Amino acid sequence: xxxxxxxxxxxxxxxxxxxxxxxxxxxxxxxxxxxxxxxxxxxxxxxxxxxxxxxxxxxxxxxxxxxxxxxxxxxxxxxxxxxxxxxxxxxxxxxxxxxxxxxxxxxxxxxxxxxxxxxxxxxxxxxxxxxxxxxxxxxxxxxxxxxxxxxxxxxxxxxxxxxxxxxxxxxxxxxxxxxxxxxxxxxxxxxxxxxxxxxxxxxxxxxxxxxxxxxxxxxxxxxxxxxxxxxxxxxxxxxxxxxxx
Amino acid sequence: xxxxxxxxxxxxxxxxxxxxxxxxxxxxxxxxxxxxxxxxxxxxxxxxxxxxxxxxxxxxxxxxxxxxxxxxxxxxxxxxxxxxxxxxxxxxxxxxxxxxxxxxxxxxxxxxxxxxxxxxxxxxxxxxxxxxxxxxxxxxxxxxxxxxxxxxxxxxxxxxxxxxxxxxxxxxxxxxxxxxxxxxxxxxxxxxxxxxxxxxxxxxxxxxxxxxxxxxxxxxxxxxxxxxxxxxxxxxxxxxxxxxxxxxxxxxxxxxxxxxxxxxxxxxxxxxxxxxxxxxxxxxxxxxxxxxxxxxxxxxxxxxxxxxxxxxxxxxx
Numbered sequence: 001x002x003x004x005x006x007x008x009x010x011x012x013x014x015x016x017x018x019x020x021x022x023x024x025x026x027x028x029x030x031x032x033x034x035x036x037x038x039x040x041x042x043x044x045x046x047x048x049x050x051x052x053x054x055x056x057x058x059x060x061x062x063x064x065x066x067x068x069x070x071x072x073x074x075x076x077x078x079x080x081x082x083x084x085x086x087x088x089x090x091x092x093x094x095x096x097x098x099x100x101x102x103x104x105x106x107x108x109x110x111x112x113x114x115x116x117x118x119x120x121x122x123x124x125x126x127x128x129x130x131x132x133x134x135x136x137x138x139x140x141x142x143x144x145x146x147x148x149x150x151x152x153x154x155x156x157x158x159x160x161x162x163x164x165x166x167x168x169x170x171x172x173x174x175x176x177x178x179x180x181x182x183x184x185x186x187x188x189x190x191x192x193x194x195x196x197x198x199x200x201x202x203x204x205x206x207x208x209x210x211x212x213x214x215x216x217x218x219x220x221x222x223x224x225x226x227x228x229x230x231x232x233x234x235x236x237x238x239x240x241x242x243x244x245x
Numbered sequence: 246x247x248x249x250x251x252x253x254x255x256x257x258x259x260x261x262x263x264x265x266x267x268x269x270x271x272x273x274x275x276x277x278x279x280x281x282x283x284x285x286x287x288x289x290x291x292x293x294x295x296x297x298x299x300x301x302x303x304x305x306x307x308x309x310x311x312x313x314x315x316x317x318x319x320x321x322x323x324x325x326x327x328x329x330x331x332x333x334x335x336x337x338x339x340x341x342x343x344x345x346x347x348x349x350x351x352x353x354x355x356x357x358x359x360x361x362x363x364x365x366x367x368x369x370x371x372x373x374x375x376x377x378x379x380x381x382x383x384x385x386x387x388x389x390x391x392x393x394x395x396x397x398x399x400x401x402x403x404x405x406x407x408x409x410x411x412x413x414x415x416x417x418x419x420x421x422x423x424x425x426x427x428x429x430x431x432x433x434x435x436x437x438x439x440x441x442x443x444x445x446x447x448x449x450x451x452x453x454x455x456x457x458x459x460x461x462x463x464x465x466x467x468x469x470x471x472x473x474x475x476x477x478x479x480x481x482x483x484x485x486x487x488x489x490x491x492x493x494x495x496x497x498x499x500x501x502x503x504x505x506x507x508x509x510x511x512x513x514x515x516x517x518x519x520x521x522x523x524x525x526x527x528x529x530x531x532x533x534x535x536x537x538x539x540x541x542x543x544x545x546x547x548x549x550x551x552x553x554x555x556x557x558x559x560x561x562x
Contacts, residue, residue, distance in 0.1 A: 013511055017376045091354075093348070120375050122341075124394075125345065128345035131349035131350060136313070139313075157430070157432070160433055163428045164425045164426060164427050208348075212382075214380055215372075215380065215381040217379070223539060226540060228544030228548070231553040234542065242540075244521065245560070
């Protein structure tokens with residue numbers, strides 16, 4: 001089985017979000033970058049499927065050189081080789097186009113990625129890639145079992161879940177509980193150093209949008225503490241101050 | 246300007262988030278709403294209240310199963326049929342999966358998590374939520390056609406419109422688009438849908454076990470709220486995954502979020518930080534969630550919640 005796993009290189013969830021250069025750039029100062037948490041689920045499931053069925057996992061990132069440590073971590077977790085499209089991921093259209101350009105001749109049985117990145121939270125690249133490649137796409141996928149040329153998937157729907165049977169190949173946007181995240185072991189970390197990480201240039205620079213400026217939300221006021229023996233005060237505040245009930 | 250709004254329905258009713266999307270579209274131009282699958286004409290006509298002048302209905306029964314490819318095909322076909330420059334939908338699990346395909350089919354730019362009307366004074370700039378609600382980005386869309394997915398509860402529902410005319414739209418949907426077979430659907434019945442909810446009551450490990458969820462459900466019932474939970478709770482199977490609120494679960498943006506027995510890990514906060522008001526009830530006065538709250542009570546959930554429920558019932562009676 002030949003699996004392409006697309007990963008994002010994103011600030012850790014706990015990162016302080018700040019902007020620089022007149023609010024036009026994300027401030028990376030002191031920020032730890034990680035594999036997108038949803039992408040991590042996709043990668044973990046790919047590793048399990050490879051263990052069951054054999055095959056190869058290629059991990060793909062559209063990003064600049066500072067993505068390389070994140071990509072090496074994916075190799076340490078179990079990907080066999082990596083491709084980095086050497087470009088700033090300007091918008092979802094640009095990223096999807098680059099993924100499709102890599103995937104179209106790769107003969108992949110599955111193209112997996114997270115349901116969304118945790119920086120831009122768009123959740124739409126999987127559909128774009130599916131459409132560009134003429135493949136079905138499914139998201140958010142919570143379970144994925146492969147048998148020969150077909151797969152059973154469970155996707156989340158609002159307030160529940162749905163099981164589907166589908167044929168390979170397809171694109172899936174993944175989320176928990178599709179697999180347990182995998183932590184690289186020492187052997188994986190050592191072998192990742194020698195696995196190929198191929199850097200390729202983007203096929204084109206077409207985008208559909210331009211970033212103008214970032215903003216931070218207004219600061220929240222201090223919490224009002226209410227005595228546990230006086231819940232009526234909370235009801236009064238919700239009714240007359242917040243006006244939410 | 247012609248605007249097409251794709252509206253999702255649930256149990257034969259137009260979702261609240263779809264009414265928000267129609268209201269958004271109505272502020273931009275003449276709205277044609279689009280509904281797919283079996284829905285009554287009477288229900289569809291109510292889209293007029295929110296600002297749609299017309300509703301197109303593709304009633305093909307095959308669309309009752311919300312499969313991604315035929316949905317994308319039908320939406321793109323409707324956009325072409327109406328000559329719409331802007332396609333609007335509410336952000337949802339289904340819409341997220343569909344609109345990327347729609348944007349590619351139409352050669353349109355696509356922006357998700359939109360939280361405000363566009364600034365059209367110099368081009369077309371929209372404000373979107375990013376970093377899981379921790380920031381916003383103002384983005385210029387550079388194509389003629391645009392697809393916008395609106396964040397839930399970000400736009401007030403307009404209610405002063407009239408009834409819309411409902412017209413059938415015929416779209417050719419090749420059988421090959423229906424390649425996936427749905428074998429089962431599990432859905433919570435009668436509950437308020439969590440991503441749509443105006444009020445959410447969530448429980449965490451402080452509830453000590455699934456058998457104690459009655460106090461959460463009672464409070465939710467009184468408030469007309471959806472119930473949610475923290476990640477450890479869904480990991481331990483106390484509650485189903487679709488109730489898990491947080492970074493890797495459902496992200497909510499209600500007007501009121503009540504967190505009970507949840508300490509407030511940053512991953513949980515990432516799923517709730519778009520809430521308008523947050524109430525935290527926790528035994529541990531050091532719980533980090535209090536820092537993100539508007540109102541807080543330090544106390545035992547099993548003592549506080551029944552009293553709060555009674556007080557709310559009296560206030561809402």
